[in-house]
Amino acid sequence: DGGITQSPKYLFRKEGQNVTLSCEQNLNHDAMYWYRQDPGQGLRLIYYSQIVNDFQKGDIAEGYSVSREKKESFPLTVTSAQKNPTAFYLCASTTRGGDQETQYFGPGTRLLVL
Amino acid sequence: QKEVEQNSGPLSVPEGAIASLNCTYSDRVSQSFFWYRQYSGKSPELIMSIYSNGDKEDGRFTAQLNKASQYVSLLIRDSQPSDSATYLCAVKADKLIFGTGTRLQVFP
DSSP states (O other): OOOOOEESSEEHHHHHHHEEEEEOOSSSSSSSEEEEEESSSSEEEEEEEETTOOOOOOOOOOOOOEEEEEETTTOOEEEEEEEEEEEEEEEEEEOOOGGGOOOOOOOOEEEEEE | OOOOEEEOOOEEETTTTEEEEEEEETTTOOOOOEEEEEEETTTEEEEEOSSSEEEEEEEEEEEETTTTTTTTEEESOOOOOOOEEEEEHHHHHHHHSEEEOEEEEEEO
């Protein structure tokens, strides 16, 4: 089955700890994205990558880091500098097709602070 | 001014009725428009995309786009309780921007 997988489904972070969220896709999509969703708010873009070994900051990149060493994988690290990390994190991917490219989402990871 | 605006709802409709969800956007150069459905605790699922003015129908769903008025809507005919969810409007100019969503409740 083709799709986007995220793990873990739930993640607990202690104060001062860095945690990494996994995102893998087997859709052969070039571009991948990380969003954060808070209750009552829309999706906010954290980072995106349009090609391997290249990524750009989104609207709320502070306290996060990413890597894109393989086309299939785009892990997100939530660092200790992110003071309010509790949220629902969504990974998405898309083909590069100009204006008609469509984003598809993984199932999400819910991050909670202990 | 928000770039993509939606009424947060909830919009309550009886089973079998037509649900009408609306979205306005601010960037006139926007070219692509999407509707996603998000069930509570789940990730967004694409249900419709529309790129040109007019109506686009897919089963019980119809998307309507009016670029002059910067307005896109989603109609759900014969609404079912299983349609109860939050519907996110997304608009793409240079990047994809999401609205905060409208919560739809369909009651039996």
